[in-house]
Amino acid sequence: MLNIEGLARLDRQAPVVMLNLMRFHERSLDGDGSGWDAYLRYSAVTVPMIKARGGTLLWTGDAKAVALGPPAGNDWDFVALVHYPSVAAFLDMMTSERYENEADPHRRNACAEHVIIATSEAYSKFRAS
Template identity: 85%
Template sequence: MLNIEGLERLDQHAPVVMLNLMRFHEHALDGDGSGWDAYLRYSAITVPMIRARGGTLLWTGEAKAVALGRHAGNQWDFVALVYYPTVTAFLDMMTSEAYETNADPHRVNGCAEHVIIATSEAYSKFKMS
């Protein structure tokens, strides 16, 4: 569930990088392939939506192992870092009818769990703004 209240407490005009942690269903809930297949359908729809709002996919990769910290409950399959020029741009996408109707069903069908953490820049080798 989208934490609109928490996001509204952030500076709405500040850039944000969303850390996405995903764990996939073995089989998509709609029966159309694997959870990964459903996530790929989700990505095909959301990446253009992100770009239309001035954002970009910074990095994606497979999560391999918990290197430090609690192991139980921290097994993730995939990680993505997504830049948005403003918190408002992220909220605009996530609450749009196009997202809710066309994209989110694929995410739900594919992901057993999907956590998105809003981050603000403390240091970056790649200065975004």
């Protein structure tokens, strides 16, 4: 469920990087392949939506092992970092009719758990000096 209250406390015009942590169902809930297959269908819809709002995928990859901290509850399958030019752009996408009707069903079919953490930049080697 989208945490509108938590996002409302953020500066809506500030850029944001969303840390996505995903754990997939073994089988897609709609019976159409694996959870990963459903996630690929989700991505096919959402990536153009992200780009249309000025966002970009910064990095994606398989989660391999918990290196520090308790392993229990942290057995994620996949991680994605997604940059949006503003919190408002993220909210616009997530609350759009297209996301609700075309993307979110695939996400629900794919993910046993999906956590998105809004982050603000403290340091980046990519920042212009």
